[in-house]
Amino acid sequence: MTDITTDADEAGFASDLTQSNTLGESIRAYVSRVRGGDMGALPSIFGLVVLFIVFGIANDRFLSNLNMANLAAQSGSIIILTMAIIPVLLLGEIDLSAGVAGGVSACVMGLLIVKHDQQWWIAVLAALVTGAVIGFVIGVLVAKLGIPSFVVTLAFFLGLQGATLKLIGEGGSVRIDQPVISGIANNNMSVMWGWISAIAVIVVFAALRLLRHRRKVSQGLQHQPFAVVVAQVVALAAAVLVVTDVLNQNRSVNVNFPISGVPYVIPVIVVLLVVWTLILSRTTWGRHVYAIGGNAEAARRAGINVDLVRISVFMACTAMAAISGIVEASYGGKVSTTSGGGNTLLYAVGAAVIGGTSLFGGRGKASNAIVGGLVIATIVNGLGLLAQAAYLNYVVNGVVLLLAASVDAISRRRRSATGLG
Amino acid sequence: MSDAPLLALRGINKSFGVVNVLYDVDLTIYPGQVTALVGDNGAGKSTLVKAIAGIYPADSGDYLFEGKPVSVHSPKDAAALGIEVVYQDLALCENLDIVENMFLGREKKNGLFLDETTMESSAREVLASLSVRTVKSVRQSVSSLSGGQRQTVAIAKSALWKSKVVLLDEPTAALGVAQTRQVLDLVRRLADQGVGVLLISHNLTDVFEVADRITALYLGRVAADVAVKDVTSTQVVELITTGHSDGIAAPSTPAASV
Numbered sequence: 001m002t003d004i005t006t007d008a009d010e011a012g013f014a015s016d017l018t019q020s021n022t023l024g025e026s027i028r029a030y031v032s033r034v035r036g037g038d039m040g041a042l043p044s045i046f047g048l049v050v051l052f053i054v055f056g057i058a059n060d061r062f063l064s065n066l067n068m069a070n071l072a073a074q075s076g077s078i079i080i081l082t083m084a085i086i087p088v089l090l091l092g093e094i095d096l097s098a099g100v101a102g103g104v105s106a107c108v109m110g111l112l113i114v115k116h117d118q119q120w121w122i123a124v125l126a127a128l129v130t131g132a133v134i135g136f137v138i139g140v141l142v143a144k145l146g147i148p149s150f151v152v153t154l155a156f157f158l159g160l161q162g163a164t165l166k167l168i169g170e171g172g173s174v175r176i177d178q179p180v181i182s183g184i185a186n187n188n189m190s191v192m193w194g195w196i197s198a199i200a201v202i203v204v205f206a207a208l209r210l211l212r213h214r215r216k217v218s219q220g221l222q223h224q225p226f227a228v229v230v231a232q233v234v235a236l237a238a239a240v241l242v243v244t245d246v247l248n249q250n251r252s253v254n255v256n257f258p259i260s261g262v263p264y265v266i267p268v269i270v271v272l273l274v275v276w277t278l279i280l281s282r283t284t285w286g287r288h289v290y291a292i293g294g295n296a297e298a299a300r301r302a303g304i305n306v307d308l309v310r311i312s313v314f315m316a317c318t319a320m321a322a323i324s325g326i327v328e329a330s331y332g333g334k335v336s337t338t339s340g341g342g343n344t345l346l347y348a349v350g351a352a353v354i355g356g357t358s359l360f361g362g363r364g365k366a367s368n369a370i371v372g373g374l375v376i377a378t379i380v381n382g383l384g385l386l387a388q389a390a391y392l393n394y395v396v397n398g399v400v401l402l403l404a405a406s407v408d409a410i411s412r413r414r415r416s417a418t419g420l421g
Numbered sequence: 422m423s424d425a426p427l428l429a430l431r432g433i434n435k436s437f438g439v440v441n442v443l444y445d446v447d448l449t450i451y452p453g454q455v456t457a458l459v460g461d462n463g464a465g466k467s468t469l470v471k472a473i474a475g476i477y478p479a480d481s482g483d484y485l486f487e488g489k490p491v492s493v494h495s496p497k498d499a500a501a502l503g504i505e506v507v508y509q510d511l512a513l514c515e516n517l518d519i520v521e522n523m524f525l526g527r528e529k530k531n532g533l534f535l536d537e538t539t540m541e542s543s544a545r546e547v548l549a550s551l552s553v554r555t556v557k558s559v560r561q562s563v564s565s566l567s568g569g570q571r572q573t574v575a576i577a578k579s580a581l582w583k584s585k586v587v588l589l590d591e592p593t594a595a596l597g598v599a600q601t602r603q604v605l606d607l608v609r610r611l612a613d614q615g616v617g618v619l620l621i622s623h624n625l626t627d628v629f630e631v632a633d634r635i636t637a638l639y640l641g642r643v644a645a646d647v648a649v650k651d652v653t654s655t656q657v658v659e660l661i662t663t664g665h666s667d668g669i670a671a672p673s674t675p676a677a678s679v
Binding site for chain 2 (some may be wrong): 215216219220221222278282283284287288290291293294295297298299301302303304362363415
C-alpha cells in the first residue's frame with residue numbers, strides 16, 4: 001500500500017481505502033450495487049440486445065448493412081435530443097417543449113437558407129440562438145416566477161407549434177437541400193477516414209483512462225482496479241470497431257453504386273457526447289446541476305446561484321434541441337409544420353430514462369443518451385420494417401416509456417431501502 | 422479565560438414588530454472552547470444564532486469579532502469572517518459523495534475543470550485530522566451514510582474551510598447513543614484545533630459532557646453565563662425554566678425580573 005494509506009492508518013482513518021480492492025471484489029460490489037437498485041445502463045443494454053435478436057429473427061432485412069446505417073442516421077436526432085433533455089432531468093425538471101423548440105429552430109435555419117440566401121453556418125447559428133432564447137424565457141418563468149416546468153413547457157409545446165405553422169404556412173414545408181446540412185445525415189466519411197477516426201477515438205480514450213488511473217494511484221486517490229480500467233477500454237474499443245466495420249461495408253442494393261462509410265452524424269454525436277460528459281462531470285457548473293437536482297436548498301445554502309443555473313440549463317437544453325432539429329431536418333430533407341411535434345419529445349424522455357437517467361433528478365449522465373436513444377430508434381426502425389399498423393407503434397412506445405419509468409421508480413425505492421447512492 | 426474572545430456580542434436587541442425577542446443579550450465565544458447556548462423553546466436561541474449568522478441582523482448592539490467591531494448584515498458577511506453554521510437539517514446533497522459535498526459551492530478548479538486531486542486529498546486530510554474513522558471512503562455517496570456520519574461530514578466541512586467560529590444547531594437531536602458519542606467527540610476535537618464552537622442544545626447531558634461554558638437564555642435575556650465546572654445540572658434546569666438559580670449571580674444586566 002502507498003505511504004498515504006499508512007499516514008491515514010496512524011490518524012485512525014484506517015478504513016478509508018484508496019483502492020476499491022481487487023477485480024473479484026469490485027465485480028461483487030457491482031453485482032450488489034445492481035441488486036440494490038443502482039442499475040445504471042444495464043437494463044438498456046440488455047434491452048438493446050433483446051430488441052436486436054427479436055427484430056433480427058422477425059425480419060431478415062433488419063440486420064442488413066443498409067438498415068444498420070439507416071438506424072445510425074435515424075437515431076441521430078433522438079440521441080441528440082436526449083442529450084439535450086438530460087441536464088433538465090438532472091435538475092428534477094422537465095422540458096416538454098424541447099422537441100418543438102428544435103422544430104422552430106430548424107425552421108428558422110431552413111427559411112434563412114431558402115428564402116434569404118444566407119450562408120449555412122449563419123443559419124445554423126441563428127437556429128442555436130433561437131433555441132437559446134426560447135430556453136431563456138422558459139428558464140426565467142420556471143426559476144424566477146416559480147411556475148412548474150411541466151406547465152411552462154406544456155404551454156410552449158402548444159405555442160411553438162403555432163409559431164412553426166405561422167413561419168412555414170399551413171400544410172407547407174421547407175426543403176433542405178443545402179449540401180452541408182443535408183450531408184450531416186445523408187453523406188458518409190470515406191472508409192479510410194472512418195477507420196482513422198475510429199482508431200483515434202480508441203487511442204485517445206485509452207490514453208486518457210490510463211493516465212487518469214496512473215495519476216490517481218500516484219496521488220493516493222480512490223481509484224478502480226487496473227483490470228476494470230482495461231475492461232472499459234476493451235469494451236469501448238470493441239464497440240467502436242464493430243460499428244465502424246459494419247458501416248464501412250458496402251450496403252448498396254445496386255452493385256454499380258457502392259455505398260459505404262460512417263455517416264457524418266456519428267462524429268457529430270461523438271463530439272457532443274465528449275463535450276457534455278466533460279461539462280457534466282468535470283466543471284463547477286455540472287457539479288452544481290447535480291447538487292440542485294439532489295437538494296436545491298443545500299445548494300442554495302452552499303452559495304450556489306440556483307436560479308442562474310436553472311435558467312442556463314434550460315438555455316443549454318433548447319440550444320441542443322436546435323441541433324437535434326437540424327439533424328432531423330437533414331435526415332428528412334425538410335422542415336415541416338409538424339417537425340419536433342407529436343411524440344418526438346416523449347421518445348427523448350423515454351430514451352433518457354431507459355438509459356439510466358432518473359426522472360427524480362440528480363442521477364444520470366450524457367452517455368445514457370446513446371444507449372437509450374438507440375433502444376428507442378431500434379423500436380421505431382424495427383416496427384417500421386415489420387410494416388405493422390401505426391397504432392402498434394404508439395402502443396409499444398407507450399409501454400416502453402412506462403416500463404422505463406417503472407424501473408426508475410423501483411430502483412429508486414430499492415436504493416433508498418439499501419442506502420446505496 | 423486568558424484568551425481574548427473570538428466573537429463577542431454586547432447588548433444585542435432584536436424585535437419582530439412589537440414582539441421583543443432579544444433584550445440586551447451578551448454572548449462571548451472563546452477560541453478553543455465549546456460554549457453551550459441553552460434555553461427553553463422560544464427563549465431566543467434560534468434568533469440569536471440567526472443574528473450571528475447574519476440572517477436576521479440585530480436591531481441594536483455591538484458585534485465584535487476578534488476584538489474589532491464588525492457589521493454582519495448577510496450570511497455572506499458572516500462567512501467572510503470565518504463563521505460557519507451547521508444547521509439541524511444538515512443541507513447535504515444525497516446524490517453527491519463526501520468530497521463533493523464538502524467542497525460544494527467552493528470547488529477547487531484547475532483551469533477550466535474541477536481539481537478532484539486536491540479536493541479529495543484535502544477532504545481526506547481534514548477527516549483524518551478530526552480522527553473520523555466511521556466512513557468507509559471519502560468517495561461514498563452521502564445517501565449511504567448514517568445520520569451521525571452525515572453530521573460528521575457537515576461539521577468536517579467547517580473544519581475544511583478553516584472556520585474560526587462554528588455554530589452547531591442541535592447536532593445530536595436526531596442521533597442514537599453511539600452516534601451522539603462520535604459527534605460530541607468530533608465537536609471536542611474541533612475546539613481543540615482552536616475553533617470557537619457554539620453548541621445549541623436541549624440535551625444537558627451533552628452540554629455537560631462537551632461544553633466549557635454555558636450561556637442560558639430565558640425569555641430573550643441572558644439568565645447566566647457561567648463555566649460548566651461552576652454549576653450543576655439542576656441549577657441549569659432552574660436557569661432554563663425560571664431564569665434564575667440560587668448561588669449563580671445574574672450577569673451584568675439583571676435578567677431575573679421579567
